[in-house]
Amino acid sequence: xxxxxxxxxxxxxxxxHLQRIDQPEEEDKLVARALLPEEIYEGCRLHYEWMQYSMI
Numbered sequence: 001x002x003x004x005x006x007x008x009x010x011x012x013x014x015x016x017h018l019q020r021i022d023q024p025e026e027e028d029k030l031v032a033r034a035l036l037p038e039e040i041y042e043g044c045r046l047h048y049e050w051m052q053y054s055m056i
Contacts, residue, residue: 003049005056008040016040 006018009028016036017028036046036053045056 006046008042008044
């Protein structure tokens with residue numbers, strides 16, 4: 001099971017670009033905003049666990 005933290009790099013319409021905090025050299029992950037908490041903003045941090053994102 002993958003458990004990690006992300007930083008919201010940018011929000012582009014219905015998608016958000018996320019960067020893993022522990023592996024910043026990896027390519028950004030593009031995620032549909034429908035899968036993310038409504039209150040996200042650029043620069044906030046998200047926790048991913050059990051196929052769900054939550055704000056830290």
